[in-house]
Amino acid sequence: MNLFTQMEQEDYEQVVVCQDKESGLKAIIAIHDTTLGPALGGTRMWTYSSEEAAFEDALRLARGMTYKNAAAGLNLGGGKTVIIGDPKKDKNEAMFRAFGRFIQGLNGRYITAEDVGTTVSDMDLVYSETDYVTGVSPAFGSSGNPSPVTAYGVYVGIKAAAKKAYGTDSLAGKKIAVQGIGNVAYSMCQYLHEEGAELIVTDINKESVERAVQEFGATAVGINEIYDVECDIYSPCALGATINDDTISRLKANVIAGAANNQLLENRHGDLLQEKGIVYAPDYVINSGGVINVADELLGYNRDRAMKKVETIYDSIERIFEISERDNIPTYVAANRLAEERIETMRKSRRQFLQNGMNILSRGR
Numbered sequence: 001m002n003l004f005t006q007m008e009q010e011d012y013e014q015v016v017v018c019q020d021k022e023s024g025l026k027a028i029i030a031i032h033d034t035t036l037g038p039a040l041g042g043t044r045m046w047t048y049s050s051e052e053a054a055f056e057d058a059l060r061l062a063r064g065m066t067y068k069n070a071a072a073g074l075n076l077g078g079g080k081t082v083i084i085g086d087p088k089k090d091k092n093e094a095m096f097r098a099f100g101r102f103i104q105g106l107n108g109r110y111i112t113a114e115d116v117g118t119t120v121s122d123m124d125l126v127y128s129e130t131d132y133v134t135g136v137s138p139a140f141g142s143s144g145n146p147s148p149v150t151a152y153g154v155y156v157g158i159k160a161a162a163k164k165a166y167g168t169d170s171l172a173g174k175k176i177a178v179q180g181i182g183n184v185a186y187s188m189c190q191y192l193h194e195e196g197a198e199l200i201v202t203d204i205n206k207e208s209v210e211r212a213v214q215e216f217g218a219t220a221v222g223i224n225e226i227y228d229v230e231c232d233i234y235s236p237c238a239l240g241a242t243i244n245d246d247t248i249s250r251l252k253a254n255v256i257a258g259a260a261n262n263q264l265l266e267n268r269h270g271d272l273l274q275e276k277g278i279v280y281a282p283d284y285v286i287n288s289g290g291v292i293n294v295a296d297e298l299l300g301y302n303r304d305r306a307m308k309k310v311e312t313i314y315d316s317i318e319r320i321f322e323i324s325e326r327d328n329i330p331t332y333v334a335a336n337r338l339a340e341e342r343i344e345t346m347r348k349s350r351r352q353f354l355q356n357g358m359n360i361l362s363r364g365r
């Protein structure tokens, strides 16, 4: 991997490599773009197959956060950390405290939170060493686990997508196929069930499926069967890349809207959805409730304010559909355009501000 070439091609600002021999910490903090503000993005802990794979993931995820934060209307840039290790075996207190000191050293250029493999209690340890962490325990005046809030955002996003496809945002009687009943999807299914949707679910974890069957009257199907079921909406809430050549030809839904990150295997699969007239709610817009929630901590956390902001995901998704229709472009391109335009506008206005500052400074000299 040629790191500097990749950084230059995709405009990464900074990559920080952190190691602490005593605790076993091996972390990569990637900061993609801070035009809109400090880079905010979670910390993923994962057993990467190679160091190169870890770098790739950190870079890809950091860039994704630039787009997610910009499209969500947050005054935040994009960054992310990966910690190399097994979240079930390799965690220890010293590791997260050492990580916290590395973050503190960046002096606010990067703010972290949870991601796959890290928890609220890990963030509490990070918090003991740095101010620049969100998603810590409510006991510290913080917002805690972001998943239920992410779930609410996905729920309102599904409603906006249903309105586009079916002319009404009511989900009563709609058949919704949910892939993965984890933290986000469980809370999401509560909302869907309350509204009268019919749920079809799958998960590799049998207990999670059983709970959904019992609590929501869901119908359970096999891991691979979920792509073939008759349904109105397919909601991917487990893995990325589940929208690909194989699944697009099998899916029966007119709407794809779910929590998972990086749902399209390749961009061309977003083009294919557009050609087939399938309404696709771009992943990083519909799942931005978690980051909207943790970002509210930077203002002094207020749950009502955070939830009101999360509700605007409905409008953002509608706006993206409008741009997609107006410019005849796939919805994922419309979302990218929205994010890029906001960053570019702010970049220009900041340049303007600096220019004015220079004029003032040079006055009288």
Ligand SMILES: NC(=O)C1=CN([C@@H]2O[C@H](COP(=O)(O)OP(=O)(O)OC[C@H]3O[C@@H](n4cnc5c(N)ncnc54)[C@H](O)[C@@H]3O)[C@@H](O)[C@H]2O)C=CC1
Binding pocket: 116, 146, 147, 148, 150, 179, 180, 181, 182, 183, 184, 185, 202, 203, 204, 205, 208, 223, 237, 238, 239, 240, 259, 260, 261, 287, 288, 290, 291
């Ligand atoms: N937790 C949050 O606030 C946010 C989560 N996301 C994304 O949403 C997705 C779900 O996140 P969480 O609910 O937090 O994760 P989770 O780990 O709690 O849930 C994922 C579920 O998917 C299941 N699963 C894994 N492989 C599967 C397969 N092949 N088929 C069916 N089920 C499978 C797992 O058993 C688990 O129950 C992830 O892609 C995550 O990156 C995005 C933004 C914020």
Ligand SMILES: O=C(O)CCC(=O)C(=O)O
Binding pocket: 040, 041, 042, 043, 068, 113, 114, 115, 135, 146, 287, 288, 290, 291, 294
């Ligand atoms: O939701 C979070 O906890 C942090 C934000 C983030 O990393 C994400 O949305 O993927």
